[in-house]
Amino acid sequence: MLRKIINFAFWTGLFSVGASGVAGAAIYYQTLGDLPDVAKLKEVTFETPMKVYSADNKLIGEFGESKRIPVSIDQIPEKLKQAFIAIEDSRFYEHSGIDPIGIARAAIVSVSKGSAKQGASTITQQVARNFFLTREKTLKRKLKEIFISLRIEQVLTKDEIFELYLNKIALGHRSYGVAAAAQTYFGKKLDELTLGQMATIAGLPKAPSTLNPISNPKRSKERRHLVLDRMYTLGFITKDEFEKADNEPYKAEFHSSKLEGYAPYVAEKARLIALEKFGDSAYTDGIEIYTTVNTKDMQAAHDAVFKAVTEYDTRHGYRGSLDNVDLNKLKAKNEFALENYLYYKDIFHYIKPALVTNINDKEQYLSAIGRKNEEVIIKFENLKWAAPFISDKRQGPVPKRVSDVATEGDLIYYYTNATGENVLTQIPQVEALLIAINQYDGAIKAMVGGYDFAKSKLDRTSQSTRQTGSNFKPFLYSAAVAKGININTVFQDEPIKTWDPGSRTWWSPKNTPNRYDGNMTLREALARSKNVVSIRLIRRIGVHNTVEHVQKFGFNVPKSQQVESMALGSVEVTPLQLATGYAVFSNGGYKVEPYLITKIVKAGEVVYTHTPKHADPHAPDRVKNSISLEYNDVAEVADPNSYEQVLSHKNAYIVADMMSSVIYGGEGISGPYYGTGGRAYRTTGRTDLHGKTGTTNNVHDAWFSGYNGHITATAWMGFDTDRDLGYSRFTGPEGGAYSALPIFAEFIRLSQQDLEMAPLPIPEGLDKCTVSGITDWCVKGSGSLIEDDSQSDSQEQTENEQEQSEQAKPEDKIDTSNITDDNIF
Template sequence: MPSTLRFILYSISFIIGLIAIGIGVILIVLVLAYPNLPSLDVLTDYRPKMPLRIMTADGHLIGEFGEERRAVVRIQDVPEVMKQAIMAAEDERFYQHGGVDTLGVLRAAYANFIGGGKRQGASTITMQVARNFFLSSEKTLTRKMYEALLSFKIEHNLSKDQIFELYINQIFLGQRAYGFAAASQIYFGKPLSQISIAEAAMLAGLPKAPSAFNPVVNPKRARIRQEYVLKRMRDLGFITEEQFNTAMNETLVVRRDAGQYSTHAEYVAEMARQITAERFPQDVYSAGLQVITTIQKDEQEAAYQALRKGVLDYDRRQGYRGAESFIDLKQMGEDQEESLDVALQEFPAIENLIPAVILEASPRQIKTYMRGGETLTLSGDALKFASRMLDDKAPVTKKLRRGAVIRLSKDDKGWRIAQLPEVEAAFVSAHPKDGAIRALVGGFDFNHNMFNHVTQAWRQPGSSFKPFIYSAALEKGFSPGSIVLDEPVTVSAAQTGSQAWQPKNYDGKYEGPMKLRTALTKSKNMVSIRLLQAIGPAYAQDYITRFGFDAERHPPYLTMALGAGSVTPWQMAAAYAVFANGGYRVNPYIVKEIRDQHGRVLAQATPAQAGDETLRSIDPRNAYLMYSMMRDVTIYGTAGRASAALKRQDLAGKTGTTNDHMDAWFCGFQKTVVGCAWVGFDQPKSLGNRETGGFTALPIWIAYMQEALRGVPVEQIPQPEGITAARDDIYYSENVPPAPEPEVSSPDEGLPTATPALEQPAKPVVEAFPAD
């Protein structure tokens, strides 16, 4: 036999021998390994880690907490286009193969042998399920063998739809999203049932490399991957040429902050999380608990937008402060775009305040770069707000020049320069009947500042505290028609608890004897001080605890008359609710109920209701007289724009501005809702001379009430028994004063009998406390 033929026969026999040995090894592995494969109980009894979910009272998701953000969906509820996109991207023959796609393996092997480019894989959907549930991601022959064996076992025990459902719910897709239902909400803010072909292709492209193809972090690479999936869908006949062209041209709106929800309620969600974690500390972030809060979506969004506009309007009035920071563009590498993206990651976007770096700058025009590759050229009105920082005389550390980091904002007129506000604000509203919180915004932006100013910020309330002093005075015999002097007062150090005090009225004007009603309407400081002097600071300190205030935070000195103590917006809303509900003290609450993942109620709030006499805090007549006086504040007084803007006269409330304009407040109510707005700096400093409660805080309250009172009929709080009208005012029936005497010998003599005489204090000294 020729040597060549012998060599060929020898080679063939050698190859056959190797194949036989390989088959033998595989059979041995099958015999020995298959019976020892892990149980499929984890698949047949699928119990994924479900996050803690926080919902509004009307069913909208406002927060999720847990390592995995997940939403389990049944296979029959997955849109066909989503299934097709996944198969086009990952496993086109899923419904034909038995777990391992032999044709796919051969095709990948051939492509890898002749391609010379990126290596192709042949991992099926079933193999990915096996890997995700039972194996590591290491690329070894042993692991691949076990993966194949597990795939056969899974295919033998589960139907194709069951396997596909597991894959759709378990696969990691970036942004802590597990499963396509969660990813649809996170990336596009919509349920899986509503996605388009283009969106489905974008999501289907994620499993291959969730980080590399993340449309939030890498929009360009995500687009390339999406186009590949769309072409595959077209080539496989899943979509028509027309659908392909439409999807290719569709502009996807990807949420830049993939942690956002349809409603801005981050502070509410965090409060609910803390409450739930205290009540159910075990598996709180994986057991699928659902927390139903008391807030309403539309009202919460109205409060958020109102506060945001109020803060931005204030910030714009104060002028542009200059560059937020600087980036050394000389240090950028060859790929400047990527380097800029990395540098800008240190400046997170805060909704419509997008960070950008200036590439070129002149007094009339700037060119900017935004993360993701977009460049913008701004000129004209877009630069007007920041024009002084483009001037040569601008401070070097703030001047807008090459490398300066700025903020851009987009409105109906296009992009323009903006800035991050330094000032903070808070808003909270509640139902006066039971204290259920209807809306709560703890600051300008939760991700920028997680400090909850509604519940944690202890601030001076200024004149917004006066109604509680007036209420105490009504219990001591005063009435809205009582006459008290509006004249300068000087208070000794012994009476203030610290230093001598010479307070002033906010406007610096004094009008002599006036009714209490007029004094509250005009927020006359001198009248409040004389009232407190007459009833005694110790009595007032004890009396205000009826509204939920802490006595120790309000020392019994005359400075309490002008709100020199400490309160939170949460406390103020609860306190004003007493006036709104007829004199009952209710406790605000924000969690309505907690359910398990099957909807069973585990815990439920049982709030006390106004009308329960065990909750009686003040006399109903007192509450009504205070409502009557504070109603005048919103019609004729320092909050007169409230009734004018809302076109109704059933509102009541009080403005507050503390000393040196460090805090601006407005707290007010209609019989169905009470709300409180505050504006100030975390490190207290002046807001500015014109920034009063009526100018700075009141607009936030008004904007919220436009939504909260939409469709609510104008309705006055009913007058209780025991009140009598006399001499152009109303009084407790037993305290109607006699007709005034024609002449008085001194300003403090001849007051109505219900009005105790007020002593003039001693000599003048210094002012040092709140002043509105």
Template sequence: MKIVKKIFLYGILLSLIVSLMGVISIISFYYYVKPDLPSLDPLIHAKFSTPLKVFTKNGELIAEFGKKRREPITFDETPKQLINAFLAAEDDKFFTHDGVDYKGLARAVWHLASTGTRKSGGSTITMQLARNFLLTNEKTYTRKFKEIALSYKIEEELDKKKIMELYLNRIFLGNRAYGIGAAAQVYYGKTPSELTIAQVAMIAGLPKAPSTRNPIAAPKSAKARRGYVLGRMKKLGFITEEEYRVASESPITAKIHGQDIEVYAPYIAEMARQEAQEILGDNAFTEGYQIYTTIEPDLQAKARESLRNGLRAYDMRHGFRGVEAKYPQVNSFTAEEIEQKLAELPVIGGLKPAIVIGLDNNKATVLLGDTTAELFLEDSKWARKYISDNKRGKKIKSMSDILEIGDVVRVFTKTESVIDKNGNNLGEKTKYLLSQVPAVSGAFVAISPHDGAVKSLVGGFDFDFNKFNMAYQAKRQGGSCFKPFIYSAALGKGYSTASMINDAPITFKDTSIGKTWRPENYTKKFYGPTSLRTALKYSRNLVSIRLLRQIGIDYAIDFLGDFGFDKSLLPNGLSLSLGSASVSPLEMARAYATIANGGYKIEPYFIEKVTTSSGEVLYQAEPKIAATPKKDDPNPEKFAPHTIPEQNIYLLTGMLKDVIRGGSGAKAYRALKRNDIAGKTGTTNDQKDTWFSGFNGDLAAVAWVGFAIPRSLGRGEAGGKTAIPIWIDFMKYALNGKPEKSMKRPKGLVTVKINPKNGLQTNAGNPNGVYETFREKNVPKMDPEAEPISVYNSDPSAPAKDDKKDDIY
């Protein structure tokens, strides 16, 4: 026994001697290699790789772009339990060791000696910091020694708080999250101080395998790792038995959270991202640049709402295309199974997926998330079966005509005021309506005529559903929205608003489309001699064609360039008069803004400024403004070119106000009841593209509706039915409470009474005469049968008496 005891004692002594020699060797090695160790500056002073952020004009967040998400936090701001969780998971002796865990290293060495294989372990938080941010990822003994040496250096030069702060801000925690601030946001949509103990333990367990064992990629493995961390926290006295029990029983609540987006404008965000990449290069998404756009949050929100409402309204007119999925055995599903089925379907354009769990004649009961709702027959009668764009199935008499138990449908939620029989407002209630994701596309743009700033832009029903930007990228035929520019060109060649053109049949060969063409008016009728004002008011095709032929196609194309259109892309044929040119809604908005501002060719822009993360301005937009500089202005270059004479624009605006007051855009006047709005509907052949473009003195806006792959929208679906409701809904909000803003009457114009049948002057007493405004040099001759005229200087924007006809073309 004495021999055994001596051997045991000698073994212990030998182990102590070896350990002491090991420590001495490590320390000696450290001082030997210390001069060659890398500087800690890259660790301490290196910039965080920070994403690009896109904001509205007033600083509300629109989007964030970058591979790495970071939300830096100081040690003093870090919750104590979050630090404790990392200590429990990674290094409980962190605040007492000198950077190296000798016991852990000894265990790793013993494992290597006894098995011949490496075992991970023995890495302190300091060593992880050295390994992850100052060394390569190679697994060699040399690198391990360097890691130990660097850990000593880190501990020698930095205090424990700083080391922990660097570690917690730089460690990769999966799903693009670097650091605890980003992880708290990404997994839980919270700041670190808002995390529960269960959530703290989950995040602390991520460094071992952040990509493959996080709660999104592998919830079971992540929960097991969380349990380990919680057990360690209890063992070390960081949490009580009760806290351990509650946290251990907590369900996995992690899901991917984006940044807290304050304004939903993904199409403009993507435009800004592309612009940033082109200007700033590869560093655009890592240096924390901040882009401030020209977007106004309230107008953007309204534009999105108006477009979505308009597209859903069109879609409902054409019937129900069917449910998205069927689960007839739904009543045997658990609540978790139903939740999982619905979670597989994203919310699209505000339309939530729901599953039918009950059904009778007058209503269907649906489950969406944790909410049970009822869809009523009276709200669902639109859902006759879709057969084609021109045909629907039989009328709906019962909810069972369209739905079955287990059907997955889309639901639109609507908030309504509850009014009692005495007219008292009793509050609000949420109403649930059967819906579907529209098959049709649309776009909306609103810009400032004063400098071209894009105030709102929506490129489709839902960006995540279809990322193609129909407002910016799509080129679609403009239809009758193009006619005002042809009429302006005619005014530029000496025509007047009273010039008469014969509205009669015409047949010719159009070289631009390569075939013989016999155009018609939308009404299929002919109206004989017609003034330009009347022709534009009612969108008479044949007058527009004859007018273009008279003024000359080459001249018209050149003139249209002054509205900002690319002349090289305009068709060289008479079809140009009916809007065969393909343009984007943004280009159309620019052209109408040129009318709204009095003839100044502004440049649309959507980036106001670009700054560094600290606020240093790198770029500031300097848009040219729609005004004429004074003779002594020192900066004439800041003004937009005045390309269209103001008399021309004033007369054109008067005609477009007529369109609003009694022509194809009369719905707008009836809805807004403003005298400063003007605009034009547009519809192409077979109703493939439908538009409404309009403005007042402060805002120009364009709505477009059509299919992404062009095809007919169906009979009767013209611009006055599809696009104008979108424009009205937006402008009613945008102009609410704003004073009317119209162009002032320029010099050199006179208003006289004319005979509407021939466009000649008539006497003041002619009961059939109408007042019309002319440039002084274009005043028509006196009708031979009339007495001398009297000049009448009233507002020419109130011309011929309006009628109530609502020609939707």
């Protein structure tokens, strides 16, 4: 009887196995047509983000929906691989794609625990699911997963499968693959990870959104312990290694890509260009964009903007803490609460947040706690600037003690100065920018569109249009030279009143400061930025002729702005357009086209290149020195690789030389004079600079544009609103000389420390002529020379004013609003 039972059981079991095999085979062949070609895994390319590089091949930007850094299996540390093996698939190198033992073990655990506590999918099955399947929970999908896994094991080696897995797996915060996770959570490369950090990453695949150390540090720490315990149980690590890693401080925070240079506005502009060219695939095709900026110049530009904005904010007073917290309550929440609070406040490049923990009026310092539990000490001398801000034109009393400035629990911001001391600062409300180009080919060398990209992503260098103030005057003076007016011609610096029949008011443009110095040459008038001389000059040239001339520089002057006040800078342009206009003076008269991208590479192939034209101040002069654009007969055919010449070499040099007097001063009719841009020399010590300050009405915008033989740059400071820059007790009214010029000067000082002087070449055909006893540059055969304009100009103006005054009524008001200029210092 027993024999019959055994035989029956044997044959029944055998039949069941056979039937199962036949059924499995039938299902396999039935679904065979639906199975993907796993051999394609050998050719797989991962979706990789767009990368932006500087001209010196430094990574300055990375963009993509997903963060991924593909690495080969031999670049992955052994302990990290063992961590994944331990927690995900301990028999990976033993099974053939599916693991019956693992399935049985998972089933036993599930029964004993009363729920599914342990997964049974192998690493190969996860690869099959990640590359070919969805995560739907159906029998058909599971069978496909098994069949694909078996096929993968036939086509790929174990290491090839493991490499695919470690590069593809989702690990939270849009990070895919172990290298991306290491960067995201710890800001490290794989070979820099500690054992505890490796275990943290290995613990993520089960539930990356809820087990990651940023979103849920407590659960992530528990998961790390489990991974380390499995590694110890399997003999991958020793007891000492387990204990040391298990006791590692548990700190993780979000890290963006490890950039090698700071140029966020450049990177963002490059991103927009790539998106326009390639569409959304630009984010996933791993394209590499190479830009024209150099990281050294970009660092100098950002440093210069930060320094100038900080100095402006210091002059205008402290607006106080943005928040005050109860430190005890914050610490009582959990061990991560204080760090998390500061983490979300720490978004700026130059300044860092801290919470004040102690005020010491006796020894005159405050202490605060910063990121990562750092103690921050700020001495009184580094916060005594913080007089209360009352308005843009008024500051409160200077503080006498630390407690006048801060209290315990205040959220403050600080930076560390060159001597290593911490200095109190604040998030500024004012904005500033710098744009610099190579005037000979148009390459953008530095572009800072605002104080900090985290504060505002608006790129004001090309997306903001502003009145130029006196920054426009060199273009007016260029029109005068083209008209045949020599720069040693004498004009009157005396008040002007003009009757406007339309508004029935007097227009009375004024100098700033409101001072008038009689007769002076055009050179001195530009250097000292005399407004009334500019009005007399545009009347001499004619508004129409001036508009025709300035359009050569690329400026579009609307009809509404084609009035006499354009001489004072009522014309509106972007900073990039302004810098491009100044480049015409610095390169010998050529209108260059600014560009940012040199090439774009996709899958190792160059898919876009930009070949710029050039400007050569030594080339034969094609343009006659006239108000209209005419060409010399000797050079009718232009070089096809040359930019269009819109100004004669002679005109460009004469105006450039006048702008050197803005910085270094000169000898006038009444003796020596100083220009409005003297700080540029005092900051840089260079003798090869040219430039012009500019300030608009009510000190709304502050400008400085300048250059030497190396580079051309424009700096600006102002608010994005109608708010004016105001007044401080230290400088008086703000303006181009105080607010914007320091940006330019500091940029030149930092970026050209190791560069030789680069004076502009003197073109052929220039001569010296004497007018009213003053000798200066003039253009040989340039048309009628005006020997002395002062008498005729004065007589004409007097007659005009007498005629208009007869028409005026006693009740008519004088309109004193005007485009202002800069203080001389």
